Amino acid sequence: MTYSVPRDRALKGLTIAAGVLFVLAMLMDFFYVGPEKTQGEAQRIFYIHLGSFLGAFIAFAAAVVAGIRYLSSRESRWDILGLASVEIGLGLSGITIITGMAWAKPIWNTWWTWDPRLTSITIMWLAYAAYLMLRAGIDDPERRRRFAAVYGIVAFASVLFTIIIIRVRPDTIHPVVAGPTQADPSGGFDVAGRIRDTLFFNLFTFSVITVTLVWHRIRLENLAERVTRRKLDVLSEL
């Protein structure tokens, strides 16, 4: 994706929309839903927690798509999408972990516990941090893009592991909101009413925010590339 004025305007519009959506989502979190009957006020952080995880999931899935597209087409724009997605995904899953810890303190009376869910999302975070280490460690740019694409695809296994672990392991204390569990194998969706409205609105908002952030990161990378090219042009004229 190259730099252009109409595209820039679209991004500006999307950024404003994401900002407005975020403010509305926060208003819903704090005023539209009442305190939950067992967890009280602490439950309000759940919307950000699940929203940011959905955002991270979208970003990491985009990295898989970008990796496959890069390996088949060898166009560097797919590599830029992969890099942007992993960086944004790391930030969003960091938010998931931190909001989870903030929620765990009043509910579980500890910031951290070696629960399978908590362990597996930390492993996921580390796997994608390693993606950035891999990129930093390879000098040849063509090889770096190729290896990053391969690693981005394989590392998605850790995302899948995070999602399925609590279905495999019954002794987690982490709540399960959607999908089949040991207790309820047929699956279900365990929220209703205002909580459901707020949850869906937050999930939508975080999806929009993720797309916006990835787009911004791609634009930044393209601008950085343009600066490098300009510098080379100037140097060659000297």
Add this chain to the structure above:
Amino acid sequence: MSAPPGNAHSTPNKPSAGRVRRPVTAYWRAVGVIAWKDLRAEIRSRELVTSMILFTLMTVMVFSLALELDADARQNTVAGVLWVTVVFAGMLGLSRSLAAEKDRGSLDALLLAPIDRSALFFGKMIGNLVFVLVVAGVLMFALTVMFNITLIRPLIVLFVLLGSIGFTTVGTLFSSMSVHARARETLLPILLLPVVLPILISAVRGSTAILNDLPSDDWLPWLQLLVVADVIFLAAGYALFDFVVEE
């Protein structure tokens, strides 16, 4: 393991009267030749497996001193000790496997060979798998003797086999990437550990449940997860190795 799809070198089995032909295709012959080449080099030099086994025994010593294990604690930690040691010893072998080929320049010769690239991958992977299994076997024997817990049971062996397959598959794929990096010895563990941790957790949890004689409900899900992870990683290695080694 069945023959992978898209195998251009396979020769169709001709129905021959009265004689059963073994379905060894050119593809699997190439896999066997590469694996055997690594094994023969190791049998002659004995440098890798010797150092892996020595490292393994020292790690067990460090564990039992550091954790001060009594009989009860041993029962619950022995699977963890087994797997952590296998993974670290395996990493020594994996980082050498392709680094040696690259430093001697023989990797280029292997890539020039008129065989499927994935045959090269599976050959290398089987070579690494044998090293890891030898180390795991020695370690299981040593732990059985020194921790007084019978590790050599069919189900534990099955877990070790499945876990080693997943570990060496990802390990071979990533070590062929990390040989090109500036700090190859530090990059491999950083790349490999988070991705193989699901395998490690499944193997440790499953083995511990079996050692404590728990019902199959407690270890069967881990076994299923392990099989699924192995299949995913084998497919990923088969599909992606081509892109890693192309030059």
